[in-house]
Amino acid sequence: MDKKAIFTQVSQLEERLGELHHELRGLKEQLAYLIEENHYLHIExxxxxxxLEAQEEIQEVGDKKTVNVKKSFVGEGYDNLARLYQEGFHICNTHYGSIRSDGDDCLFCLSFLHQK
Ligand SMILES: [Zn+2]
Incomplete structure (x- = not known):
């Protein structure tokens, strides 16, 4: 092997090492970027x-309240109001507690009763 050939080979090797070094640095930058992105995604x-959990809790509390109000109204409350209406009283917001004149049906009372 002559000296010129060895010199050429070493030069080529040096060039390839330079390219590899350049490639390695690029990969390192990408890796740093990915690690940072991953960090922020994790926090987000x-x-x-x-x-989401806080909202689910609010939703749950809200649902329980609604169910309780409905239960009490559908149960005893509703029966009492229906009875009051049968006995000739208004149960609507507009005239609540006042006497219905001669058993006239009140549209407000009826729509209130039929809501449930
Ligand atoms: Zn009424």
Missing amino acids: NENLRER
């Missing part, structure tokens, strides 16, 4: 999860 995901 946690924040969103917390907000």
